[in-house]
Amino acid sequence: MMENIEGKRIDFNYKWNHGDLFILMENAGKAVSEYITEKYGKNRNILVISGSGNNGGDGIITAHNLDSDNNLKLIVMTRSDGSVSSLSRRAMEKFGNDRIIKNPNTGDIRKMISESDIIVDAIFGTGIRDPVKEPYSSIIEEINLSRAEVISIDVPSGLGTSHSVLPDATVTFTDVKEGMNEKNSGSINVRNIGIDEREINYAGPGDMVYFPKIEKNGHKGQNGKVLIMAGWKFTGAGCMTARAAENALPDLITMLVPKASSTIFSIKLEDQIVGVFNSLNMKNELEKCNAVLTGPGMGISEDSVKVVLAVCKSGKKAVFDADAIHIMAEHRDLINQNMLFTPHSHEFEVLTGTEANRENAEKFSVKYGCTILLKGPADIITNGKKTVISEGGSPRMAMGGTGDILAGLCTGLMARNMDPFHAAVLGSFINKKNGERLEKERSYWFNTYDLLGSMGRTFREYYDFIISNE
Ligand SMILES: NC(=O)C1=CN([C@@H]2O[C@H](COP(=O)(O)OP(=O)(O)OC[C@H]3O[C@@H](n4cnc5c(N)ncnc54)[C@H](O)[C@@H]3O)[C@@H](O)[C@H]2O)[C@@H](O)CC1
Ligand SMILES: Nc1ncnc2c1ncn2[C@@H]1O[C@H](COP(=O)(O)OP(=O)(O)O)[C@@H](O)[C@H]1O
Ligand SMILES: [K+]
Numbered sequence: 001m002m003e004n005i006e007g008k009r010i011d012f013n014y015k016w017n018h019g020d021l022f023i024l025m026e027n028a029g030k031a032v033s034e035y036i037t038e039k040y041g042k043n044r045n046i047l048v049i050s051g052s053g054n055n056g057g058d059g060i061i062t063a064h065n066l067d068s069d070n071n072l073k074l075i076v077m078t079r080s081d082g083s084v085s086s087l088s089r090r091a092m093e094k095f096g097n098d099r100i101i102k103n104p105n106t107g108d109i110r111k112m113i114s115e116s117d118i119i120v121d122a123i124f125g126t127g128i129r130d131p132v133k134e135p136y137s138s139i140i141e142e143i144n145l146s147r148a149e150v151i152s153i154d155v156p157s158g159l160g161t162s163h164s165v166l167p168d169a170t171v172t173f174t175d176v177k178e179g180m181n182e183k184n185s186g187s188i189n190v191r192n193i194g195i196d197e198r199e200i201n202y203a204g205p206g207d208m209v210y211f212p213k214i215e216k217n218g219h220k221g222q223n224g225k226v227l228i229m230a231g232w233k234f235t236g237a238g239c240m241t242a243r244a245a246e247n248a249l250p251d252l253i254t255m256l257v258p259k260a261s262s263t264i265f266s267i268k269l270e271d272q273i274v275g276v277f278n279s280l281n282m283k284n285e286l287e288k289c290n291a292v293l294t295g296p297g298m299g300i301s302e303d304s305v306k307v308v309l310a311v312c313k314s315g316k317k318a319v320f321d322a323d324a325i326h327i328m329a330e331h332r333d334l335i336n337q338n339m340l341f342t343p344h345s346h347e348f349e350v351l352t353g354t355e356a357n358r359e360n361a362e363k364f365s366v367k368y369g370c371t372i373l374l375k376g377p378a379d380i381i382t383n384g385k386k387t388v389i390s391e392g393g394s395p396r397m398a399m400g401g402t403g404d405i406l407a408g409l410c411t412g413l414m415a416r417n418m419d420p421f422h423a424a425v426l427g428s429f430i431n432k433k434n435g436e437r438l439e440k441e442r443s444y445w446f447n448t449y450d451l452l453g454s455m456g457r458t459f460r461e462y463y464d465f466i467i468s469n470e
Pocket of ligand 3: 055121122123124125152153154155156157
């Protein structure tokens with residue numbers, strides 16, 4: 001079962017890899033027209049009703065393919081300014097603009113429906129917004145009143161709203177969509193339209209769809225607060241986590257550190273809030289934050305155990321890295337679905353007592369409900385329900401500190417309201433692409449400062465890609 005946003009993610013990955021989604025639309029139209037021809041034969045009275053988005057475009061290609069062997073009519077309902085999506089425009093040119101019936105009135109639509117044996121429903125797909133208003137609600141009602149066979153493309157138009165087409169069959173692409181069942185979709189036929197494993201099961205630019213946009217009129221605090229308790233033994237590691245977390249664009253980052261090292265942190269992180277650790281401060285900051293990180297450069301001490309246990313008790317979204325993973329190995333009963341663990345293979349073995357591989361990561365996630373990001377030349381991210389592989393990066397990333405950057409970045413993303421799984425996938429992807437960018441510029445001669453310095457540019461490249469293609 002695929003959520004709509006996951007469909008978007010896959011589309012963006014496809015677009016990044018192949019440049020153009022039109023071939024998918026052509027394949028979608030081919031899948032639907034073949035289904036109809038196989039089931040109903042030729043010389044039928046077919047009415048295709050398309051909306052203004054890409055679902056409508058799939059309908060237009062379907063109409064194009066069925067046109068020569070049937071008595072076919074194509075209606076296109078445009079947006080109020082007369083436009084349709086850019087892919088649909090290409091589909092319209094292919095069909096022949098002058099033969100398309102644009103925005104007919106409801107009476108004419110009713111008449112065309114009554115004259116048809118087969119109706120192809122391509123009004124809305126996964127891009128539907130609630131509520132469905134006139135004229136769409138009436139068109140959907142008319143379709144449901146007709147005696148014709150109704151075939152929906154991808155999803156019954158209006159699914160999930162109060163006005164939904166009730167088709168005899170739905171031809172859907174890649175996977176069954178969220179909310180679909182035989183009762184609301186008729187017989188469900190899943191067709192592969194050319195999306196391959198890489199676009200589905202591997203991290204890619206499409207993972208940016210889960211990154212919450214910055215609201216133009218936002219106010220302080222709205223974009224999340226990060227709490228970091230790290231670097232108590234190795235201050236450098238702690239500072240890197242904070243610098244990395246900034247790239248997720250949270251509003252506030254607070255570090256709690258021991259009194260003895262607070263001056264060092266204040267100097268190195270002059271633009272961030274550095275507080276002195278004590279039990280009361282920790283309690284207050286844990287209450288305020290949206291996500292918390294502990295572990296990197298922390299050392300294992302009485303206080304660090306206290307911190308890790310307090311984080312567990314807080315119920316906040318949390319990232320456990322490095323020493324915190326060692327501590328949590330003794331407290332597995334406290335693990336829950338708000339937690340992300342970012343072990344390399346040795347830490348994984350300590351945490352789980354099993355060999356570091358995909359299967360064991362999945363088993364552990366299922367058992368404890370948490371997300372695991374198992375680091376290596378290829379990162380494996382799993383929450384037990386889904387697993388994504390994140391490939392790439394640079395061999396130079398084996399240097400110390402890249403794990404701290406990754407943990408900080410993931411925490412920042414979780415504070416921005418992302419769930420642990422999608423934060424881990426995007427964090428790993430951006431971190432690795434950032435390493436690739438630097439390797440391209442400097443071969444292996446770069447360090448963690450360089451990674452932190454260029455992360456914003458790497459992020460932006462993918463952010464802009466999503467924004468400019470939405
Ligand atoms: N990777 C895939 O699976 C592919 C998906 N494609 C198709 O693309 C569809 C998604 O396309 P889109 O994202 O363009 O979205 P849709 O085509 O589902 O709908 C969006 C359009 O409908 C309008 N709209 C939405 N809700 C409305 C409402 N309540 N009242 C009036 N107008 C409304 C929007 O303004 C927009 O123009 C999928 O369902 C599928 O059919 C295909 O083109 C091929 C590839
Ligand atoms: N040889 C490598 N090739 C590509 N990416 C790597 C390599 N080594 C580490 N990375 C990446 O660097 C990040 C940090 O991993 P790692 O170095 O294992 O963490 P740590 O700093 O905790 O040891 C991960 O995203 C990982 O994929
Ligand atoms: K549809």
